[in-house]
Amino acid sequence: xxxxxPNEPGRSDIAHIGKSVVIKGExxxxxxxxxxxxxxxxxxxxxxxxTVGPNGRVRANINANEVVVHGRIDGNISATGKVELRKSAVxxxxxxxxRIVIEDGAFFKGGIDIxxxxxDQGAARTSSASAQTSTPVTSVTTPGSSTAASTPAxxxxx
Amino acid sequence: xxxxxxxxxxxxxSANHDPSAQGGEVPSRRSSGLGELTRLLKGSESLAxxxxxxxxxxxxxxxxxxGHRVYNEDVLLAAQNPDYKLRNDQGGGINVDRFFQxxxxxxxxxxxxxxxxxxxxxxxxxxxxxxxxxIASVMNPKGYLxxxxxxxxAGPDAPYYRYQISGPDTLRLQRGPQFRLQRVFNNRHIExxxxxxxxxxxxxxxxxxxxxxxxx
Numbered sequence: 001x002x003x004x005x006p007n008e009p010g011r012s013d014i015a016h017i018g019k020s021v022v023i024k025g026e027x028x029x030x031x032x033x034x035x036x037x038x039x040x041x042x043x044x045x046x047x048x049x050x051t052v053g054p055n056g057r058v059r060a061n062i063n064a065n066e067v068v069v070h071g072r073i074d075g076n077i078s079a080t081g082k083v084e085l086r087k088s089a090v091x092x093x094x095x096x097x098x099r100i101v102i103e104d105g106a107f108f109k110g111g112i113d114i115x116x117x118x119x120d121q122g123a124a125r126t127s128s129a130s131a132q133t134s135t136p137v138t139s140v141t142t143p144g145s146s147t148a149a150s151t152p153a154x155x156x157x158x
Numbered sequence: 159x160x161x162x163x164x165x166x167x168x169x170x171x172s173a174n175h176d177p178s179a180q181g182g183e184v185p186s187r188r189s190s191g192l193g194e195l196t197r198l199l200k201g202s203e204s205l206a207x208x209x210x211x212x213x214x215x216x217x218x219x220x221x222x223x224x225g226h227r228v229y230n231e232d233v234l235l236a237a238q239n240p241d242y243k244l245r246n247d248q249g250g251g252i253n254v255d256r257f258f259q260x261x262x263x264x265x266x267x268x269x270x271x272x273x274x275x276x277x278x279x280x281x282x283x284x285x286x287x288x289x290x291x292x293i294a295s296v297m298n299p300k301g302y303l304x305x306x307x308x309x310x311x312a313g314p315d316a317p318y319y320r321y322q323i324s325g326p327d328t329l330r331l332q333r334g335p336q337f338r339l340q341r342v343f344n345n346r347h348i349e350x351x352x353x354x355x356x357x358x359x360x361x362x363x364x365x366x367x368x369x370x371x372x373x374x
Contacts, residue, residue, distance in 0.1 A: 100222070102215040111206075111229040111267065114222045 019055040027060070036071070047080070054088055061093075069106075076110075186330050190361035191304050191369030193327025195271060198302060199224075205270040208296075210234075210277055212334060216322040217273070229267065234277050234337060236261050237285055254284050258292060268298045274305040275321050276367070278351070280337045287351065294354050294374060303355070303372040307343045315339070316366070 014032045017023070021037035028044040035043075036053030043050060045064040052058055056071030065081045069089040077083055079097040087105035094111045102108065199205065203225040209217050210233045221228045242253050272293055278286050293303065308316055316339045319331040343351065345360070345368075352358055352372050361369040 100218070102213070102218060104215055106213055106215075107232070108213045108218075108230050109232065111227055112218060112222060113227045114225075 019053070049081075052089075067097075186324055186328050187363070187365060189327055189329050189369060190363070191306070191371045192323065192329060194359070194361070194371050195302055195304050196326040199226075199271060202226075202270070206267050206298075207271045207273070208264075208269045208293075209273045211273060211275045212320045214320065214322050216324060216330070220323045226270075227267075229264070229269070231262060233261060233285075233289060234280055237282055252282050252284055254288060257285060258288060262289065262292045262296070264296045267296070268301075269293075269296055270298050270301045272297060272301070272303040273321075274303055276306040276308065276319075278305065278343065279308050279339055279341065280318060281340065283340065290351055291354065297374040299374055300356075301374040303352075303374065305370045305372065307348060307368045307370065308339060309366045309368055310342055310344070 014034055015029060017033065017035045017037045017039075019036040023037065023039045023041070025041045026044065027039055027041065030046070030048060032049040032051075033043075033045060034051045034053060035058070036055045038057040038059075040059040042060050043058070043062045043064070045062075047065050049066040049068070050062060050064045051068040052071045052073060054070040056069075058071070058073045059075060060073075061076045061078075062073070063078045065079060066083070067077050067079050068084045068086065069091055070086045071088070072090040074092050076093045077091070077095045077097070079095075081097070082099040082101065083095055083097040084101040085091055085103060085106040085108060087103040089103075089106040089108075091107065092109040094113070095108075096113045096115055098115055100112060100114065205226045206229065207221045207226050208229045208231070209221075210231055211217070212232050212235065213230050218228050218230070237252070237257065242257050244251050244253050274293070278290070281289065297303070306321075318334045318337040318339075320334045322330040322332060324330045348360075348368075348370060349358060352370075355372045355374055357373045359371045359373075361371070363369060
């Protein structure tokens with residue numbers, strides 16, 4: 001899946017919460033969300049993406065498909081797809097996801113647990129059986145001018 | 159606390175920053191301690207690894223790629239928080255109790271390996287021993303801790319580096335904020351610091367750094 005781009009033309013299906021908005025309570029939805037305001041409580045987007053803008057301040061646990069962070073999050077993140085911490089991100093909490101991208105300069109305090117799907121596990125077993133080895137899958141990408149590390153779901157976890 | 163972190167990462171730290179030096183890199187260096195740690199962890203999966211240095215995409219990638227869970231807590235950065243400073247009428251110094259109420263708190267995890275880097279050399283004196291004791295309390299028996307210590311040849315202006323893993327026994331050094339070297343430990347000091355641990359193994363390096371692999 002491509003990275004979520006809030007200003008991408010034609011993406012009118014994305015909900016926006018502006019930087020002057022403050023929400024306390026449970027925030028849930030079934031569409032992608034760009035959040036540049038403040039939320040305290042919980043965020044539930046299930047199969048959709050959340051982007052926390054540079055002015056975004058979140059004190060909540062988050063469940064979503066993809067989470068892209070430019071702002072600040074105090075809380076746990078659970079993503080079925082990917083988590084991206086951009087260079088301006090400040091995140092304190094635990095992250096459970098299949099893939100994570102962290103740009104150099106991001107601040108993170110907490111734990112990262114890379115989960116993999118049943119499909120990945122099956123592929124890993126097949127790969128391991130055929131190659132008789134378990135090479136870690138690690139790659140480094142460079143989005144824009146900054147350095148980032150990308151961690152796909154590892155293929156050697158039981 | 160988070161306001162402090164935000165200020166710090168926007169370059170408004172109370173630490174003595176040298177912006178021209180930040181982000182600069184020196185050539186990679188070989189690390190015998192890291193090499194030994196890599197060898198000892200080889201074949202294990204789903205271990206819990208604690209990195210006490212600045213957030214490092216390279217280190218997170220390295221360990222999550224091996225199937226481990228990675229925890230990150232930048233202790234040295236947290237110790238710069240002015241909220242922990244005691245007023246003069248309280249005796250000055252740092253509020254150790256409050257610091258450890260808010261940092262290095264892990265309720266549901268025990269670590270199999272801890273990357274301590276050279277933090278004890280730069281950390282305020284009252285925090286050093288309690289930090290080592292706190293780490294011991296959150297490690298699994300037979301867990302490993304990797305620490306670096308400057309030798310007597312390093313001056314007080316020895317630059318502070320971020321250690322980024324670039325291979326099984328290789329580190330890339332990146333200049334960080336200009337934290338000041340607080341002290342130099344000799345071998346006896348190091349042994350005393352880790353006296354609650356099971357064993358220590360020293361590795362001498364060429365660049366005025368003594369590497370120590372400690373077993374809980």
